[in-house]
Amino acid sequence: xxxxxxxxDSPTLRRIVSSVLTREGFEVVQAEDGVExxxxxxxxMPDAVVLDVQxxxxxxxxxARLLKDDWQTADIPIVLxxxxxxxxxxxxxxxTGADRYLTKDFQAPxxxxxxxxxxxxxDEARNGAPALCADPVELxxxxxxxxxxxxxxxxxxxxxxxxxxxxxxxxxxxxEHTVAGVLDVLRRFVDYDLATVLLLDEQTSYxxxxxxxxxxxxxxxxTAAADATSAASGQEVAVGALDVRLADPxxxxxxxxxxxxxxxLSMPLRGHGGRVIGVLALSSGTKNAFGETALAxxxxxxxxxxxxxxxxxxxxxxAS
Numbered sequence: 106x107x108x109x110x111x112x113x114d115s116p117t118l119r120r121i122v123s124s125v126l127t128r129e130g131f132e133v134v135q136a137e138d139g140v141e142x143x144x145x146x147x148x149x150m151p152d153a154v155v156l157d158v159q160x161x162x163x164x165x166x167x168x169a170r171l172l173k174d175d176w177q178t179a180d181i182p183i184v185l186x187x188x189x190x191x192x193x194x195x196x197x198x199x200x201t202g203a204d205r206y207l208t209k210d211f212q213a214p215x216x217x218x219x220x221x222x223x224x225x226x227x228d229e230a231r232n233g234a235p236a237l238c239a240d241p242v243e244l245x246x247x248x249x250x251x252x253x254x255x256x257x258x259x260x261x262x263x264x265x266x267x268x269x270x271x272x273x274x275x276x277x278x279x280x281e282h283t284v285a286g287v288l289d290v291l292r293r294f295v296d297y298d299l300a301t302v303l304l305l306d307e308q309t310s311y312x313x314x315x316x317x318x319x320x321x322x323x324x325x326x327x328t329a330a331a332d333a334t335s336a337a338s339g340q341e342v343a344v345g346a347l348d349v350r351l352a353d354p355x356x357x358x359x360x361x362x363x364x365x366x367x368x369x370l371s372m373p374l375r376g377h378g379g380r381v382i383g384v385l386a387l388s389s390g391t392k393n394a395f396g397e398t399a400l401a402x403x404x405x406x407x408x409x410x411x412x413x414x415x416x417x418x419x420x421x422x423x424a425s
Contacts, residue, residue: 107224108132108149112142112165113157113186118209122155122186125213126220139163143171143249146178147242152224155216156203158187162246166201167253173202174256177242180230182223186211263405266294270409274416281311283417285352287385287410288313294402295395297387299326302374302414303334304383308346314353322390323358325366330386337373338381364390370399372407376415385410 109131113119123133134149136142138160146154154172156165163171165185172178184205199206204226205219244252273286284302288311291300298318303310310330312323327349331342351358371386385407389395395403 106130106132107153108134108151109153109155109220110134110136110142110145110149110151111155112136112139112145112160112168114138114160115157118157118186122216125216126155129217131220137161139165139168140246140249142168143252144244144246146172146181147244150178150241151181152227153220154181154183155186155220156183158185163249163253167256169201169203171249171252171256175252180227182220182227184216184219184223186216266290266402266405267409269293270406270413274413280414280417280420281350283414284311285313287406287414288352290410291385291387291403291406294406295387295399296389297394298389299323300385300387301326301330302383302385302410303330303342303347304414304418305334305338305340305342305381307348307418308342309348309350311350312352314351314355314358316390317357318359318390319362319364320359322364322366322388326369326386326388329366329369329388330371330384333371333373333386334384337371337384366390367392368394370395370403372403374407374411374414376411376418382411382415382418 109126111119111122111126111133113122114137119135123135126133134145134151136145140162142154142156143163156168158165165187169183169185172181172183182204183202184207185203186207186209188209204223207216207219269290270287273283287302288300292313292315298316299312299314299322301310301312310327327347328344331344331347334342366388368389368391369386371384373381374383374385376382385403
């Protein structure tokens with residue numbers, strides 16, 4: 106028997122929704138607000154969740170974001186059931202990751218069909234494999250609110266990073282200044298020794314030196330960046346043909362005579378139309394220097410950085 110968690114601060118609505126789903130063979134777990142909804146989901150690991158939007162303590166929007174952000178509950182389908190029906194409400198509902206959005210003038214068959222379709226879609230996405238259910242977790246109200254704060258803090262960080270990159274479009278003067286700005290933003294969040302933006306069409310690698318680095322490390326890094334660009338684009342990039350533009354104002358390249366490259370990380374830069382225009386790469390002489398935080402930050406930066414760089418590149422082409 107499929108289990109559905111329903112959350113609404115209205116006892117009447119809870120009773121109606123519970124009655125509709127119970128008649129159709131679902132086991133229903135009720136919650137009175139967003140905090141109780143999250144607690145119930147982690148405790149029961151249901152097949153689907155039905156959330157009101159306007160609830161005390163934690164709204165349905167926030168509860169949905171919290172559940173979709175956690176690997177243990179991310180695949181559980183969610184329907185938002187609300188009286189809010191403006192275009193902006195539906196847009197924000199989609200941004201939470203919710204799978205469906207229904208208004209409270211719904212007909213019983215509509216809700217039942219939505220829940221069944223979501224569960225069927227989740228089953229199909231697993232290609233018939235059984236759901237990987239995490240062990241039930243008992244969360245206190247404080248645990249839920251702490252997770253909300255962590256999520257909001259992380260989202261603010263992500264927004265700030267992306268804003269710093271996109272602001273370069275208005276503050277940078279010229280293409281090379283834009284590239285230097287992207288590498289400078291990256292340095293604020295990730296501790297690297299060398300970083301580059303390698304552009305495919307221009308066959309140019311813009312390299313920033315952040316720490317004392319050996320010539321061997323530098324050579325290995327340029328070769329790795331060229332190989333990464335070739336792999337991402339499907340076009341051969343020859344190291345010997347690259348025009349390397351080096352930014353080393355403190356003359357740190359060559360100060361270390363022995364260290365070799367120990368960690369390399371790259372991501373393709375996709376410009377307009379999704380075309381690979383190059384790679385953003387960084388390296389370190391320390392093993393395993395870039396953990397999950399660095400990877401997450403690079404994923405935040407590579408999208409907006411690619412568009413900012415591509416715009417500056419195209420502007421330079423048209424200007425010439």
